[in-house]
Amino acid sequence: ELKVEQNPLFLSMQEGKNYTIYCNYSTTSDRLYWYRQDPGKSLESLFVLLSNGAVKQEGRLMASLDTKARLSTLHITAAVHDLSATYFCAVDGNYGGATNKLIFGTGTLLAVQP
Amino acid sequence: EPEVTQTPSHQVTQMGQEVILRCVPISNHLYFYWYRQILGQKVEFLVSFYNNEISEKSEIFDDQFSVERPDGSNFTLKIRSTKLEDSAMYFCASSELAGSVEQYFGPGTRLTVT
Numbered sequence: 723e724l725k726v727e728q729n730p731l732f733l734s735m736q737e738g739k740n741y742t743i744y745c746n747y748s749t750t751s752d753r754l755y756w757y758r759q760d761p762g763k764s765l766e767s768l769f770v771l772l773s774n775g776a777v778k779q780e781g782r783l784m785a786s787l788d789t790k791a792r793l794s795t796l797h798i799t800a801a802v803h804d805l806s807a808t809y810f811c812a813v814d815g816n817y818g819g820a821t822n823k824l825i826f827g828t829g830t831l832l833a834v835q836p
Numbered sequence: 837e838p839e840v841t842q843t844p845s846h847q848v849t850q851m852g853q854e855v856i857l858r859c860v861p862i863s864n865h866l867y868f869y870w871y872r873q874i875l876g877q878k879v880e881f882l883v884s885f886y887n888n889e890i891s892e893k894s895e896i897f898d899d900q901f902s903v904e905r906p907d908g909s910n911f912t913l914k915i916r917s918t919k920l921e922d923s924a925m926y927f928c929a930s931s932e933l934a935g936s937v938e939q940y941f942g943p944g945t946r947l948t949v950t
Contacts, residue, residue, distance in 0.1 A: 753937055764927060765879065765941045772937060810879065814937075816892065822869070822931060822939055823892055826879040 724749045724815045728827035735801050743830045745794040745811035753814035754787050754794045758807045801834045838862040840942035848948045857913045857945045859928030868911045869929040918949045
């Protein structure tokens, strides 16, 4: 059974600081997703990582994937308050199949303090 | 920009009642999914659907649940006899192609069972 773990579960950081969220998963998959969720809202796609060594950046967020280590990271640079949200990683649990089955991590609640 | 829509946004029902949650996927998409998120927890896969049949379902998706594409646009999730533990946010998602890497999520329906 595919398991996806994130840490930390909760992250309180000051504006302007850098930090990294980690996502580990238990079985082979080359598709790793990062989503953002604001309270009471839906899931906003941030990044889709499709191969070992993939790195994608958007604004203050950068995501990377190491399929050998089964690890993805979401790095936050110079955090601002607007980044406060819950961040989920998800792994395709049906890799190679016709349909996707996203297995989500536990989520990291990020609170950026002024 | 095309988007997945869901109705209602909030549904309150009594235990034992049947509910139908409705989704309109993006029009040229062929693969449809339901996920749920119990308050404060991670997002969980329920079922995937393609070519008018279920492709895969999770352990959560027991006999009380069913899905249907009654016409060319709607995709529904029915819970036959709701239980208190069915209270959650239910997200519909769709994707375009076989093994498509991107799933697009709707805004969700908050189901409250009293």
